Every structure is written in structure tokens, then in C-alpha cells.
Amino acid sequence: MIELYYWPTIMGRGEYPRLVLVEAGQPWREVARERGVEAVLALYQGKVQPPFPVLAPPILKDGDFVMNQSAAICRYLGRRFDLWPSTPEDEAHADQVSECIADFLYEVTDAYHPVDRHATYVSQQAAADQAVAKWVEARLPRFLRFFERALEVAAQGKGAQDEIYVVSDRITYVDLMLMQLTMAAEFQFPSAVAALDLRWLPRHRAQIAARPRVAAYLRSPLRIPFEGNSCM
Ligand SMILES: N[C@@H](CCC(=O)N[C@@H](CS)C(=O)NCC(=O)O)C(=O)O
Numbered sequence: 174m175i176e177l178y179y180w181p182t183i184m185g186r187g188e189y190p191r192l193v194l195v196e197a198g199q200p201w202r203e204v205a206r207e208r209g210v211e212a213v214l215a216l217y218q219g220k221v222q223p224p225f226p227v228l229a230p231p232i233l234k235d236g237d238f239v240m241n242q243s244a245a246i247c248r249y250l251g252r253r254f255d256l257w258p259s260t261p262e263d264e265a266h267a268d269q270v271s272e273c274i275a276d277f278l279y280e281v282t283d284a285y286h287p288v289d290r291h292a293t294y295v296s297q298q299a300a301a302d303q304a305v306a307k308w309v310e311a312r313l314p315r316f317l318r319f320f321e322r323a324l325e326v327a328a329q330g331k332g333a334q335d336e337i338y339v340v341s342d343r344i345t346y347v348d349l350m351l352m353q354l355t356m357a358a359e360f361q362f363p364s365a366v367a368a369l370d371l372r373w374l375p376r377h378r379a380q381i382a383a384r385p386r387v388a389a390y391l392r393s394p395l396r397i398p399f400e401g402n403s404c405m
Pocket residue numbers: 185186187228229230231241242243244275
């Protein structure tokens with residue numbers, strides 16, 4: 174069975190591959206929750222050497238195949254489980270959007286950890302609050318308007334009840350990623366997101382969240398709540 178190695182108490186970047194597995198209907202093992210965080214640390218600290226090196230969690234193990242990088246894992250799973258765009262151009266656009274999601278996460282993590290990326294938010298809270306306020310003003314609208322525009326383009330010619338997907342007129346891995354990002358942004362920055370008066374992102378988020386497997390997962394105890402001190 175597929176294994177996901179991620180920190181046991183946060184949703185974090187682990188949630189992106191998780192949601193692709195959920196929509197694919199693929200059971201997987203949450204290694205840290207089943208065997209303890211030591212199993213993740215063993216890989217992270219190099220005590221266990223996988224057949225291909227890994228840098229940081231989330232880490233996916235599929236048989237003997239091991240990899241890290243959340244967006245790359247989502248692509249691997251998307252291709253493997255048919256949550257994949259239909260044309261090379263749509264593949265490239267899905268790549269583009271997933272990389273923009275990864276950029277968003279990188280930037281917002283930096284804002285919450287402006288002094289030391291590997292120390293807690295609380296230990297650098299004063300500097301972090303300033304950096305986050307600046308990021309929310311300068312960068313959050315830029316990212317969200319880009320995602321909004323991608324969905325607006327996808328919605329062209331569609332009726333009010335029609336489903337919209339980022340690419341290809343069908344659900345792909347990047348829809349799951351974007352749903353999670355929208356939820357994270359709405360949770361963490363409610364007034365800044367509301368002020369943008371977005372139309373397509375909330376509609377897309379609601380549509381993906383209502384898919385039967387995703388909806389069941391979101392209601393399940395496997396889904397860890399947002400922490401409220403990052404976009405994780
Ligand atoms: N770009 C990577 C970032 C990975 C990353 O920052 N992982 C965090 C948890 S979300 C971590 O444990 N980092 C430890 C490290 O970078 O050494 C991804 O998307 O997977």
C-alpha cells in the first residue's frame with residue numbers, strides 16, 4: 174500500500190498528496206500516525222536510506238519507489254490514478270498552476286518565519302506578524318487573482334450549474350491542490366480574501382469539496398484542522 178511520510182500533527186504540505194489519494198479512491202498509510210514520528214525522522218535524517226534520496230516531508234513511498242516534493246508527488250499520483258489533463262497543453266498549464274501553488278506556500282511560510290525558517294512562528298511572532306501583514310497586502314491578492322482568472326477562463330461558456338476545473342474539462346490533481354489552497358487562504362486570511370470579492374475560487378472550492386470521496390474525507394477524523402498560525 175502507498176505510504177505517506179509526513180509530520181503527524183499538522184495538515185501542512187502533506188494534505189496536497191493526501192487529497193489526490195482521496196479523490197483517486199486509493200487507501201494509503203499515514204506512517205507517522207501509525208508508527209510514530211520516528212519513522213519520518215529516520216528518513217528525514219538519513220538513518221534509513223531510500224533507493225532515491227529525499228529532502229524533506231512529505232515523502233511518498235509506492236512499493237520501492239520513493240520521492241518527495243508535494244507538487245511533484247501530486248503529479249505522480251495524478252498520472253498514476255487518472256487525475257491527469259487530457260492534452261500536453263493542459264498538462265503544462267496544470268504544472269504551471271501547481272508550481273504557483275508551491276510558490277504561494279513557500280512565500281507564506283517565509284512570511285510566518287521571517288527570522289528563522291526552521292524555528293516556530295511563536296518564537297518570532299513580532300517580526301512574523303509584520304511580515305505576514307506585508308505579504309497579505311502585497312502578494313496574497315496577486316496569487317488569488319491569478320488563480321481566480323485561471324478558473325474564470327475555464328468557466329467560459331459554462332452555465333451556472335456546470336462544474337469547472339482548472340484544465341481539461343475534467344478533474345485533475347491540480348483541482349485538489351487548488352481547493353486546499355483556497356480553504357487555507359480563506360481560513361487564515363478571511364477578511365483579506367473577502368475583500369477580493371472572488372467569485373470562481375469559492376465556487377470551485379465548494380464544488381471539489383462536495384465530491385463524495387472528498388466530502389467524506391473532510392468530515393473524517395483523518396482531516397486535521399487548520400492551525401491558524403500559517404497557511405498549513
Ligand atoms: N517544496 C517542498 C517543501 C518541503 C517542506 O518545506 N517540508 C517541510 C514540512 S511542510 C519540512 O518538513 N521541511 C524540513 C526541511 O526543509 O528540512 C514541498 O513542497 O514538498
